[in-house]
Amino acid sequence: MKPFEFSEAMNRSQQYNPRAQREDHRAIREHVVLIALLAASLLGIYWIGDTWLQLVATLGWISVALIAVLYLKEHTSSSVLLTSMMYVFVASTFLNQIVFRVTIGFFTLFIYRILLIASVVVFLVYVVKSGGLRAQWVRTPVKGVLLFLCFWMAYALASLTWAWSVTEGIKYLFLLGIGMLFIFLAVFTFTRVRQLIAFHAVWMVMSGCLIVIGLVNHFARIQLPTSTLFNGPNYKQGYPTAVFTNQNDFALLLSVSVFFYLAALRNVKQPFARLLCLCAAGLSIWLIIQTESRACLLGVAGGIACYALLMLPKNGRKIALWGGGLFAAAGVLLLSGKLLEMLQHIIRAPAVYAVNENPSSNTVRMNLLQSAWHYLTDTYGFGVGAGNLSVYLEQQPVTNTDQIFEVHHWLGEITGTFGLLIGGGYLVMYLVLFFYLYKAHAKQTDQKARMLVETGLTAQTAFLISSISPSSVSNLYFHWVFLGFVICCASVLCSVSKSGESMK
Secondary structure (H helix, E strand, C coil): CCCCCCCHHHHHHHCCCHHHHHHHHHHHHHHHHHHHHHHHHHHHHHCCCCHHHHHHHHHHHHHHHHHHHHHHHHHCCHHHHHHHHHHHHHHHCCCCCCCCCEEECCEEECHHHHHHHHHHHHHHHHHHHCCCHHHHHHHCCCHHHHHHHHHHHHHHHHHHHCCCCHHHHHHHHHHHHHHHHHHHHHHHHCCCHHHHHHHHHHHHHHHHHHHHHHHHHHHHCCCCCCCCCCCCCHHHCCCCCCCCCCHHHHHHHHHHHHHHHHHHHHHCCCHHHHHHHHHHHHHHHHHHHHHCCHHHHHHHHHHHHHHHHHHCCHHHHHHHHHHHHHHHHHHHHHCHHHHHHHHHHHHCCCCCCCCCCCCCHHHHHHHHHHHHHHHHHHCCCCCCCCCCHHHHHHHCCCCCCCCCCCCCCHHHHHHHHHHHHHHHHHHHHHHHHHHHHHHHHHHCCCHHHHHHHHHHHHHHHHHHHHCCCCCCCCCCHHHHHHHHHHHHHHHHHHHHHHHCCCCC
16 A cells, blocks of 8 residues: 555445454554654653753654654555544643643744644645545535634634734634634544544543642642642632643533543443543542532533433423423523513613722623623624724723623623624534434434433533633633534534444
Protein backbone atom coordinates (compact mmCIF):
# COMPACT_ATOMS: atom_id res chain seq x y z
CA MET A 1 0.00 0.00 0.00
CA LYS A 2 1.38 3.40 -0.94
CA PRO A 3 1.84 6.00 1.80
CA PHE A 4 -1.39 7.49 3.09
CA GLU A 5 -3.60 5.66 0.53
CA PHE A 6 -6.96 5.10 2.15
CA SER A 7 -9.66 5.51 -0.45
CA GLU A 8 -13.39 5.27 0.10
CA ALA A 9 -13.46 1.95 -1.71
CA MET A 10 -10.96 0.54 0.77
CA ASN A 11 -13.03 1.92 3.63
CA ARG A 12 -16.06 0.00 2.39
CA SER A 13 -14.16 -3.19 1.80
CA GLN A 14 -12.65 -3.14 5.31
CA GLN A 15 -15.77 -1.99 7.14
CA TYR A 16 -16.86 -5.50 8.07
CA ASN A 17 -13.39 -7.13 8.10
CA PRO A 18 -12.64 -8.13 11.71
CA ARG A 19 -8.96 -8.73 10.99
CA ALA A 20 -8.53 -5.30 9.40
CA GLN A 21 -10.34 -3.71 12.34
CA ARG A 22 -8.04 -5.46 14.84
CA GLU A 23 -5.01 -4.26 12.91
CA ASP A 24 -6.38 -0.72 12.88
CA HIS A 25 -7.04 -0.88 16.64
CA ARG A 26 -3.47 -2.00 17.30
CA ALA A 27 -2.05 0.67 15.00
CA ILE A 28 -4.16 3.39 16.63
CA ARG A 29 -2.96 2.37 20.11
CA GLU A 30 0.66 2.48 18.96
CA HIS A 31 0.24 5.86 17.27
CA VAL A 32 -1.57 7.36 20.24
CA VAL A 33 1.36 6.37 22.48
CA LEU A 34 3.87 7.79 19.97
CA ILE A 35 2.03 11.10 19.55
CA ALA A 36 1.48 11.42 23.31
CA LEU A 37 5.20 10.81 23.97
CA LEU A 38 6.18 13.46 21.43
CA ALA A 39 3.76 15.94 23.02
CA ALA A 40 4.96 15.08 26.55
CA SER A 41 8.63 15.45 25.56
CA LEU A 42 7.84 18.86 24.05
CA LEU A 43 6.34 19.88 27.37
CA GLY A 44 9.45 18.58 29.15
CA ILE A 45 11.66 20.75 26.93
CA TYR A 46 9.53 23.78 27.82
CA TRP A 47 10.29 23.25 31.50
CA ILE A 48 14.08 23.03 31.07
CA GLY A 49 15.63 26.00 32.85
CA ASP A 50 18.93 26.24 30.93
CA THR A 51 18.56 28.05 27.56
CA TRP A 52 21.38 26.20 25.74
CA LEU A 53 20.23 22.83 27.01
CA GLN A 54 16.71 23.73 25.93
CA LEU A 55 18.00 24.59 22.43
CA VAL A 56 19.87 21.29 22.11
CA ALA A 57 16.81 19.38 23.36
CA THR A 58 14.60 21.21 20.85
CA LEU A 59 16.86 20.26 17.95
CA GLY A 60 16.84 16.67 19.16
CA TRP A 61 13.05 16.71 19.41
CA ILE A 62 12.72 18.05 15.86
CA SER A 63 14.96 15.24 14.61
CA VAL A 64 12.94 12.57 16.43
CA ALA A 65 9.68 14.14 15.20
CA LEU A 66 10.89 14.03 11.59
CA ILE A 67 11.87 10.37 11.97
CA ALA A 68 8.42 9.66 13.45
CA VAL A 69 6.72 11.41 10.51
CA LEU A 70 8.74 9.35 8.01
CA TYR A 71 7.91 6.16 9.90
CA LEU A 72 4.19 6.96 9.95
CA LYS A 73 4.28 7.88 6.27
CA GLU A 74 5.60 4.42 5.39
CA HIS A 75 3.63 2.30 7.85
CA THR A 76 0.16 3.76 8.31
CA SER A 77 -2.86 5.17 6.52
CA SER A 78 -4.06 8.74 6.83
CA SER A 79 -7.36 7.55 8.36
CA VAL A 80 -5.63 5.68 11.21
CA LEU A 81 -3.21 8.56 11.79
CA LEU A 82 -6.05 11.11 11.88
CA THR A 83 -8.03 9.05 14.40
CA SER A 84 -4.95 8.61 16.61
CA MET A 85 -4.16 12.33 16.46
CA MET A 86 -7.74 13.25 17.37
CA TYR A 87 -7.74 11.01 20.46
CA VAL A 88 -4.63 12.78 21.78
CA PHE A 89 -6.15 16.11 20.76
CA VAL A 90 -9.31 15.41 22.76
CA ALA A 91 -7.23 14.45 25.80
CA SER A 92 -5.22 17.68 25.56
CA THR A 93 -8.34 19.84 25.94
CA PHE A 94 -8.54 18.80 29.60
CA LEU A 95 -5.05 20.14 30.36
CA ASN A 96 -6.04 23.76 29.76
CA GLN A 97 -2.89 25.92 30.06
CA ILE A 98 -1.41 24.08 33.01
CA VAL A 99 1.85 22.72 31.55
CA PHE A 100 2.63 24.80 28.48
CA ARG A 101 1.92 28.43 27.68
CA VAL A 102 3.67 30.81 25.29
CA THR A 103 2.17 34.29 24.81
CA ILE A 104 2.80 36.26 21.62
CA GLY A 105 0.90 39.55 21.81
CA PHE A 106 -2.74 38.67 22.46
CA PHE A 107 -2.20 35.17 21.01
CA THR A 108 -1.45 32.35 23.46
CA LEU A 109 0.02 29.06 22.25
CA PHE A 110 -0.42 25.92 24.33
CA ILE A 111 -0.56 22.19 23.78
CA TYR A 112 -4.24 22.14 22.74
CA ARG A 113 -3.60 24.58 19.91
CA ILE A 114 -0.39 22.86 18.79
CA LEU A 115 -2.26 19.56 18.47
CA LEU A 116 -5.11 21.37 16.69
CA ILE A 117 -2.68 22.59 14.03
CA ALA A 118 -1.20 19.09 13.68
CA SER A 119 -4.70 17.55 13.43
CA VAL A 120 -5.71 20.01 10.70
CA VAL A 121 -2.59 19.12 8.67
CA VAL A 122 -3.27 15.38 8.99
CA PHE A 123 -6.94 15.94 8.14
CA LEU A 124 -6.05 17.83 4.95
CA VAL A 125 -3.80 14.93 3.88
CA TYR A 126 -6.62 12.50 4.66
CA VAL A 127 -9.13 14.56 2.65
CA VAL A 128 -6.84 14.67 -0.39
CA LYS A 129 -6.28 10.90 -0.27
CA SER A 130 -9.91 9.95 0.36
CA GLY A 131 -11.78 11.71 -2.43
CA GLY A 132 -11.86 15.33 -1.30
CA LEU A 133 -13.92 17.30 1.22
CA ARG A 134 -17.07 16.90 -0.85
CA ALA A 135 -16.99 13.14 -0.28
CA GLN A 136 -16.76 13.72 3.47
CA TRP A 137 -19.59 16.27 3.37
CA VAL A 138 -21.98 14.06 1.40
CA ARG A 139 -21.72 11.25 3.95
CA THR A 140 -22.56 13.28 7.06
CA PRO A 141 -26.24 13.36 8.12
CA VAL A 142 -25.79 16.46 10.32
CA LYS A 143 -25.30 18.96 7.50
CA GLY A 144 -27.91 21.30 9.00
CA VAL A 145 -25.97 21.59 12.26
CA LEU A 146 -22.69 22.20 10.45
CA LEU A 147 -24.29 24.78 8.15
CA PHE A 148 -25.64 26.64 11.19
CA LEU A 149 -22.13 26.71 12.70
CA CYS A 150 -20.80 28.12 9.41
CA PHE A 151 -23.56 30.75 9.39
CA TRP A 152 -22.78 31.60 13.02
CA MET A 153 -19.13 32.16 12.14
CA ALA A 154 -20.01 34.29 9.11
CA TYR A 155 -22.44 36.36 11.22
CA ALA A 156 -19.77 36.80 13.91
CA LEU A 157 -17.33 38.05 11.28
CA ALA A 158 -19.91 40.46 9.88
CA SER A 159 -20.69 41.73 13.40
CA LEU A 160 -17.21 43.31 13.57
CA THR A 161 -18.59 46.05 11.32
CA TRP A 162 -20.75 47.38 14.19
CA ALA A 163 -18.70 46.19 17.16
CA TRP A 164 -17.41 48.76 19.64
CA SER A 165 -14.00 47.06 19.98
CA VAL A 166 -12.71 45.25 16.89
CA THR A 167 -9.72 43.93 18.83
CA GLU A 168 -11.93 42.17 21.38
CA GLY A 169 -14.09 40.94 18.53
CA ILE A 170 -11.11 39.34 16.77
CA LYS A 171 -10.05 37.62 20.02
CA TYR A 172 -13.56 36.21 20.44
CA LEU A 173 -13.69 35.13 16.80
CA PHE A 174 -10.44 33.24 17.31
CA LEU A 175 -11.91 31.28 20.26
CA LEU A 176 -15.13 30.64 18.35
CA GLY A 177 -13.23 29.48 15.27
CA ILE A 178 -11.05 27.05 17.25
CA GLY A 179 -14.11 25.50 18.90
CA MET A 180 -16.02 25.11 15.65
CA LEU A 181 -12.95 23.74 13.86
CA PHE A 182 -12.77 20.96 16.44
CA ILE A 183 -16.43 20.09 15.82
CA PHE A 184 -15.85 19.78 12.06
CA LEU A 185 -12.73 17.65 12.58
CA ALA A 186 -14.61 15.42 15.02
CA VAL A 187 -17.65 14.91 12.76
CA PHE A 188 -15.47 13.89 9.79
CA THR A 189 -13.16 11.71 11.93
CA PHE A 190 -15.38 9.87 14.41
CA THR A 191 -17.73 7.98 12.10
CA ARG A 192 -17.97 4.63 13.95
CA VAL A 193 -19.52 3.62 17.25
CA ARG A 194 -16.21 2.09 18.39
CA GLN A 195 -14.46 5.44 17.81
CA LEU A 196 -17.07 7.22 19.92
CA ILE A 197 -16.63 4.62 22.66
CA ALA A 198 -12.93 5.48 22.69
CA PHE A 199 -13.86 9.20 22.74
CA HIS A 200 -16.12 8.48 25.72
CA ALA A 201 -13.29 6.61 27.48
CA VAL A 202 -10.82 9.46 26.90
CA TRP A 203 -13.29 11.89 28.50
CA MET A 204 -13.71 9.66 31.55
CA VAL A 205 -9.96 9.10 32.02
CA MET A 206 -9.05 12.78 31.69
CA SER A 207 -11.95 13.85 33.92
CA GLY A 208 -10.70 11.31 36.47
CA CYS A 209 -7.29 13.00 36.43
CA LEU A 210 -8.93 16.38 37.08
CA ILE A 211 -10.99 14.87 39.91
CA VAL A 212 -7.74 13.78 41.58
CA ILE A 213 -6.35 17.33 41.22
CA GLY A 214 -9.60 18.70 42.65
CA LEU A 215 -9.26 16.44 45.68
CA VAL A 216 -5.70 17.71 46.18
CA ASN A 217 -7.02 21.29 45.94
CA HIS A 218 -9.54 20.61 48.67
CA PHE A 219 -7.61 18.48 51.15
CA ALA A 220 -4.06 19.79 50.69
CA ARG A 221 -5.29 23.37 50.05
CA ILE A 222 -2.92 23.71 47.09
CA GLN A 223 -3.96 25.68 44.01
CA LEU A 224 -2.25 25.54 40.61
CA PRO A 225 -0.91 28.74 39.01
CA THR A 226 -3.74 28.65 36.45
CA SER A 227 -6.27 29.35 39.22
CA THR A 228 -7.26 32.85 40.31
CA LEU A 229 -7.11 31.46 43.87
CA PHE A 230 -3.37 30.78 43.55
CA ASN A 231 -1.68 32.74 46.37
CA GLY A 232 -5.13 34.06 47.26
CA PRO A 233 -6.87 34.30 50.65
CA ASN A 234 -6.38 31.26 52.87
CA TYR A 235 -10.09 30.63 53.35
CA LYS A 236 -10.49 30.12 49.58
CA GLN A 237 -7.68 27.61 49.13
CA GLY A 238 -9.98 24.65 49.74
CA TYR A 239 -12.16 25.32 46.69
CA PRO A 240 -11.56 22.68 43.98
CA THR A 241 -10.46 24.35 40.72
CA ALA A 242 -8.21 21.67 39.11
CA VAL A 243 -6.65 23.24 35.98
CA PHE A 244 -9.30 25.95 35.59
CA THR A 245 -9.27 29.60 36.58
CA ASN A 246 -12.09 29.25 39.10
CA GLN A 247 -14.32 26.70 40.80
CA ASN A 248 -17.39 27.42 38.65
CA ASP A 249 -15.61 26.35 35.45
CA PHE A 250 -14.50 23.12 37.12
CA ALA A 251 -18.00 22.51 38.47
CA LEU A 252 -19.44 22.79 34.95
CA LEU A 253 -17.04 20.10 33.69
CA LEU A 254 -17.93 17.85 36.61
CA SER A 255 -21.68 18.28 36.07
CA VAL A 256 -21.23 16.97 32.52
CA SER A 257 -18.72 14.24 33.47
CA VAL A 258 -21.08 12.77 36.08
CA PHE A 259 -23.26 11.42 33.28
CA PHE A 260 -20.36 9.94 31.34
CA TYR A 261 -19.65 7.87 34.45
CA LEU A 262 -23.30 7.03 35.19
CA ALA A 263 -23.94 5.88 31.61
CA ALA A 264 -20.84 3.68 31.75
CA LEU A 265 -21.91 2.36 35.16
CA ARG A 266 -25.26 1.29 33.71
CA ASN A 267 -23.96 -0.23 30.46
CA VAL A 268 -20.48 -1.61 31.15
CA LYS A 269 -20.31 -5.25 32.29
CA GLN A 270 -16.91 -5.44 34.05
CA PRO A 271 -17.43 -5.18 37.85
CA PHE A 272 -14.17 -3.29 38.49
CA ALA A 273 -14.90 -0.73 35.76
CA ARG A 274 -18.39 -0.22 37.18
CA LEU A 275 -16.96 0.32 40.66
CA LEU A 276 -14.54 2.95 39.31
CA CYS A 277 -17.39 4.72 37.49
CA LEU A 278 -19.53 4.72 40.63
CA CYS A 279 -16.69 6.22 42.69
CA ALA A 280 -15.90 8.82 40.01
CA ALA A 281 -19.56 9.87 39.73
CA GLY A 282 -19.87 10.15 43.52
CA LEU A 283 -16.64 12.15 43.83
CA SER A 284 -17.75 14.45 41.00
CA ILE A 285 -20.98 15.33 42.81
CA TRP A 286 -19.12 15.76 46.10
CA LEU A 287 -16.61 18.13 44.47
CA ILE A 288 -19.45 20.15 42.91
CA ILE A 289 -20.86 20.59 46.41
CA GLN A 290 -17.43 21.83 47.56
CA THR A 291 -17.36 24.41 44.75
CA GLU A 292 -20.69 25.78 46.09
CA SER A 293 -22.02 26.04 42.53
CA ARG A 294 -25.80 25.87 42.96
CA ALA A 295 -26.43 26.01 39.22
CA CYS A 296 -24.26 22.94 38.61
CA LEU A 297 -26.03 21.04 41.39
CA LEU A 298 -29.33 21.93 39.71
CA GLY A 299 -27.81 20.74 36.43
CA VAL A 300 -26.92 17.38 37.97
CA ALA A 301 -30.44 17.10 39.41
CA GLY A 302 -31.91 17.86 35.97
CA GLY A 303 -29.66 15.25 34.34
CA ILE A 304 -30.64 12.63 36.91
CA ALA A 305 -34.32 13.41 36.33
CA CYS A 306 -33.73 12.95 32.58
CA TYR A 307 -31.99 9.63 33.27
CA ALA A 308 -34.87 8.44 35.45
CA LEU A 309 -37.25 9.32 32.63
CA LEU A 310 -35.20 7.32 30.11
CA MET A 311 -35.28 4.22 32.31
CA LEU A 312 -39.08 4.22 32.55
CA PRO A 313 -41.07 2.01 30.16
CA LYS A 314 -42.64 3.79 27.19
CA ASN A 315 -46.10 4.15 28.75
CA GLY A 316 -44.63 5.24 32.08
CA ARG A 317 -42.50 7.82 30.27
CA LYS A 318 -45.57 9.34 28.63
CA ILE A 319 -47.39 9.53 31.97
CA ALA A 320 -44.31 11.12 33.58
CA LEU A 321 -43.98 13.69 30.78
CA TRP A 322 -47.66 14.63 30.97
CA GLY A 323 -47.51 14.79 34.75
CA GLY A 324 -44.34 16.91 34.65
CA GLY A 325 -45.90 19.22 32.08
CA LEU A 326 -49.05 19.71 34.17
CA PHE A 327 -46.94 20.27 37.30
CA ALA A 328 -44.82 22.87 35.48
CA ALA A 329 -47.92 24.63 34.13
CA ALA A 330 -49.43 24.75 37.64
CA GLY A 331 -46.17 26.16 38.98
CA VAL A 332 -46.13 28.87 36.32
CA LEU A 333 -49.72 29.83 37.17
CA LEU A 334 -49.01 29.96 40.89
CA LEU A 335 -45.83 31.98 40.45
CA SER A 336 -47.04 34.07 37.52
CA GLY A 337 -46.98 37.27 39.56
CA LYS A 338 -43.35 36.86 40.63
CA LEU A 339 -42.29 35.66 37.18
CA LEU A 340 -43.94 38.68 35.55
CA GLU A 341 -42.27 40.98 38.06
CA MET A 342 -38.89 39.36 37.33
CA LEU A 343 -39.42 39.69 33.56
CA GLN A 344 -40.38 43.35 33.94
CA HIS A 345 -37.27 43.89 36.08
CA ILE A 346 -35.07 42.46 33.31
CA ILE A 347 -36.77 44.43 30.53
CA ARG A 348 -37.09 47.76 32.37
CA ALA A 349 -33.66 49.12 33.29
CA PRO A 350 -33.40 51.81 35.99
CA ALA A 351 -32.47 55.33 34.91
CA VAL A 352 -29.80 55.58 37.61
CA TYR A 353 -28.27 53.32 40.22
CA ALA A 354 -26.16 53.79 43.31
CA VAL A 355 -22.50 53.12 42.50
CA ASN A 356 -21.58 52.37 46.11
CA GLU A 357 -24.34 49.80 46.73
CA ASN A 358 -23.26 46.21 47.42
CA PRO A 359 -25.71 43.95 45.55
CA SER A 360 -26.04 40.22 46.29
CA SER A 361 -24.82 37.56 43.88
CA ASN A 362 -28.36 36.84 42.62
CA THR A 363 -28.99 40.56 42.11
CA VAL A 364 -25.76 40.92 40.14
CA ARG A 365 -26.72 38.02 37.86
CA MET A 366 -30.14 39.54 37.30
CA ASN A 367 -28.54 42.93 36.57
CA LEU A 368 -26.18 41.29 34.06
CA LEU A 369 -29.12 39.74 32.20
CA GLN A 370 -30.99 43.04 32.38
CA SER A 371 -28.02 44.87 30.89
CA ALA A 372 -27.65 42.26 28.12
CA TRP A 373 -31.34 42.67 27.25
CA HIS A 374 -30.93 46.45 27.16
CA TYR A 375 -27.98 46.19 24.73
CA LEU A 376 -29.94 43.71 22.61
CA THR A 377 -32.91 46.07 22.23
CA ASP A 378 -30.58 49.00 21.52
CA THR A 379 -29.08 47.04 18.62
CA TYR A 380 -32.55 46.08 17.30
CA GLY A 381 -31.97 42.42 18.10
CA PHE A 382 -28.69 42.10 16.18
CA GLY A 383 -26.43 41.94 19.25
CA VAL A 384 -23.44 44.06 20.20
CA GLY A 385 -20.98 42.10 18.06
CA ALA A 386 -18.39 39.40 18.68
CA GLY A 387 -16.55 39.79 22.00
CA ASN A 388 -18.18 43.10 22.85
CA LEU A 389 -20.74 42.23 25.50
CA SER A 390 -18.12 42.53 28.25
CA VAL A 391 -16.92 45.80 26.66
CA TYR A 392 -20.42 47.27 26.90
CA LEU A 393 -20.82 46.07 30.49
CA GLU A 394 -17.60 47.83 31.42
CA GLN A 395 -17.80 50.97 29.29
CA GLN A 396 -21.55 51.59 29.15
CA PRO A 397 -23.07 50.14 32.34
CA VAL A 398 -26.84 50.08 32.66
CA THR A 399 -27.14 48.53 36.13
CA ASN A 400 -24.76 47.87 39.00
CA THR A 401 -22.94 44.62 38.21
CA ASP A 402 -20.42 45.01 41.03
CA GLN A 403 -17.44 45.33 38.63
CA ILE A 404 -18.34 42.02 36.94
CA PHE A 405 -18.22 42.28 33.17
CA GLU A 406 -19.17 38.78 32.01
CA VAL A 407 -22.86 37.96 31.69
CA HIS A 408 -22.63 34.56 33.52
CA HIS A 409 -25.26 32.97 31.28
CA TRP A 410 -24.25 31.07 28.13
CA LEU A 411 -27.49 31.54 26.18
CA GLY A 412 -27.65 35.13 27.40
CA GLU A 413 -24.07 35.68 26.22
CA ILE A 414 -24.74 34.23 22.77
CA THR A 415 -27.96 36.21 22.33
CA GLY A 416 -26.58 39.48 23.69
CA THR A 417 -23.45 39.15 21.55
CA PHE A 418 -24.87 37.84 18.27
CA GLY A 419 -28.54 38.71 18.50
CA LEU A 420 -31.82 36.85 18.49
CA LEU A 421 -31.15 34.96 15.27
CA ILE A 422 -27.99 33.21 16.51
CA GLY A 423 -29.23 32.85 20.10
CA GLY A 424 -32.46 31.23 18.93
CA GLY A 425 -30.58 29.18 16.33
CA TYR A 426 -28.20 27.79 18.95
CA LEU A 427 -31.11 26.75 21.17
CA VAL A 428 -32.93 25.12 18.21
CA MET A 429 -29.73 23.27 17.22
CA TYR A 430 -29.28 22.06 20.79
CA LEU A 431 -32.87 20.82 21.02
CA VAL A 432 -32.70 19.14 17.59
CA LEU A 433 -29.61 17.22 18.70
CA PHE A 434 -31.42 16.23 21.89
CA PHE A 435 -34.44 14.88 20.00
CA TYR A 436 -32.15 13.11 17.49
CA LEU A 437 -30.63 11.20 20.38
CA TYR A 438 -33.99 10.69 22.09
CA LYS A 439 -35.40 9.04 18.97
CA ALA A 440 -32.24 6.93 18.65
CA HIS A 441 -32.55 5.77 22.29
CA ALA A 442 -35.70 3.72 21.64
CA LYS A 443 -34.01 1.89 18.75
CA GLN A 444 -30.79 0.89 20.53
CA THR A 445 -30.31 -2.70 21.57
CA ASP A 446 -26.51 -2.62 21.67
CA GLN A 447 -25.23 -1.63 25.12
CA LYS A 448 -22.32 0.44 23.83
CA ALA A 449 -24.51 2.50 21.51
CA ARG A 450 -27.07 2.92 24.30
CA MET A 451 -24.32 4.20 26.59
CA LEU A 452 -23.47 6.91 24.06
CA VAL A 453 -27.11 7.96 23.70
CA GLU A 454 -27.74 8.07 27.44
CA THR A 455 -24.56 10.06 28.00
CA GLY A 456 -25.53 12.60 25.35
CA LEU A 457 -29.11 13.07 26.54
CA THR A 458 -28.40 13.38 30.26
CA ALA A 459 -25.21 15.43 29.91
CA GLN A 460 -26.98 17.81 27.50
CA THR A 461 -29.68 18.38 30.11
CA ALA A 462 -27.08 19.00 32.81
CA PHE A 463 -25.02 21.35 30.64
CA LEU A 464 -27.98 23.49 29.59
CA ILE A 465 -28.75 24.22 33.25
CA SER A 466 -25.17 24.31 34.58
CA SER A 467 -23.91 26.67 31.87
CA ILE A 468 -25.29 29.64 33.82
CA SER A 469 -22.62 29.04 36.48
CA PRO A 470 -19.33 30.10 34.77
CA SER A 471 -18.68 33.70 33.78
CA SER A 472 -18.31 32.60 30.13
CA VAL A 473 -18.32 29.27 28.32
CA SER A 474 -16.77 30.45 25.05
CA ASN A 475 -13.21 30.00 26.37
CA LEU A 476 -13.84 26.59 27.98
CA TYR A 477 -12.44 24.15 25.43
CA PHE A 478 -14.23 21.13 26.89
CA HIS A 479 -17.56 22.75 25.99
CA TRP A 480 -16.70 22.50 22.30
CA VAL A 481 -15.40 18.95 22.80
CA PHE A 482 -18.66 17.98 24.50
CA LEU A 483 -20.75 19.61 21.76
CA GLY A 484 -18.62 17.78 19.20
CA PHE A 485 -19.24 14.51 21.02
CA VAL A 486 -23.02 15.05 20.97
CA ILE A 487 -23.03 16.00 17.28
CA CYS A 488 -20.88 12.96 16.41
CA CYS A 489 -23.25 10.67 18.34
CA ALA A 490 -26.24 12.10 16.47
CA SER A 491 -24.39 11.76 13.16
CA VAL A 492 -23.24 8.16 13.65
CA LEU A 493 -26.44 6.82 15.21
CA CYS A 494 -28.58 8.60 12.61
CA SER A 495 -26.49 6.94 9.88
CA VAL A 496 -26.99 3.55 11.54
CA SER A 497 -30.77 3.95 11.82
CA LYS A 498 -31.14 5.11 8.20
CA SER A 499 -28.89 2.52 6.58
CA GLY A 500 -29.61 -0.34 8.93
CA GLU A 501 -25.89 -1.20 8.78
CA SER A 502 -23.46 -1.80 11.61
CA MET A 503 -21.17 1.11 12.29
CA LYS A 504 -19.07 -0.67 14.87
